[in-house]
């Protein structure tokens with residue numbers, strides 16, 4: 001039987017490389033993105049490597065909770081899913097709100113993958129065909145993140161890199177908690193840290209000094225060089241942790257792992273398993289991204 005995989009933000013960057021790897025490994029891959037032309041180009045590339053099952057593109061803006069719910073309904077209607085790679089992520093130089101009025105870093109990097117996952121679990125799209133895997137793409141930026149989650153937006157000024165890291169930390173805390181919640185169900189939950197790669201995200205936003213706090217801005221030439229070095233590699237290499245987490249047979253029956261850039265398990269920051277962080281992230285997620293809108 002054909003195995004089905006979904007990769008969000010799978011029409012470019014690390015997501016497309018992940019999708020290509022899954023298609024070559026025999027999955028029928030659905031890639032999600034906003035732009036139909038980019039989607040069509042991705043499908044062409046996927047068709048060239050697919051070994052079983054036709055790839056497809058589904059359009060959705062994952063910054064919109066309504067579009068995430070509609071995407072979940074569309075995916076559910078097609079039956080069981082074997083792999084979900086929540087790859088979407090974004091960093092913004094200036095604070096912005098989504099159509100739902102939610103701060104965009106938190107919405108795209110955490111609420112969107114959270115809501116898609118919960119919606120697919122609720123309809124047993126993930127789970128009915130167990131064993132299945134959920135892979136959430138994280139970032140080393142979690143290490144510089146604030147770790148209070150009493151509100152969607154932290155106190156203080158907006159700094160894109162740090163707010164991105166905080167949203168990724170929320171998502172990592174959710175991921176590791178979900179692995180515990182789903183233990184024994186046949187649904188494995190893993191996090192993948194791609195390290196760094198030259199992509200649309202890093203080539204654009206990470207050249208803007210406004211993304212870091214004023215203290216780091218004083219050291220901007222040094223910080224920028226560090227960012228450049230860390231994100232100079234190819235997306236294909238950065239996709240390896242996601243690919244391994246999604247499909248490698250050696251990880252069958254493993255759950256709750258964080259795979260690092262070298263594709264080996266690494267220890268998550270302690271804040272990702274801090275009980276207060278986990279409790280607040282879950283409460284905030286349920287309030288800000290309910291399965292059924294209020």
Ligand SMILES: NC(=O)c1ccc[n+]([C@@H]2O[C@H](COP(=O)([O-])OP(=O)(O)OC[C@H]3O[C@@H](n4cnc5c(N)ncnc54)[C@H](OP(=O)(O)O)[C@@H]3O)[C@@H](O)[C@H]2O)c1
Nearest residue numbers: 009011012013014033034035062088089196197199200201
């Ligand atoms: N690159 C790095 O160095 C790095 C390091 C650590 C972690 N990561 C993480 O790795 C993941 C992939 O990063 P990347 O660098 O490959 O990102 P990227 O280059 O910005 O990803 C491009 C893809 O994202 C899609 N996309 C962007 N916004 C979207 C939205 N609102 N809704 C739906 N699709 C959207 C784009 O399609 P459309 O434009 O058509 O929508 C395209 O398919 C992210 O979670 C990121 O946080 C990256």
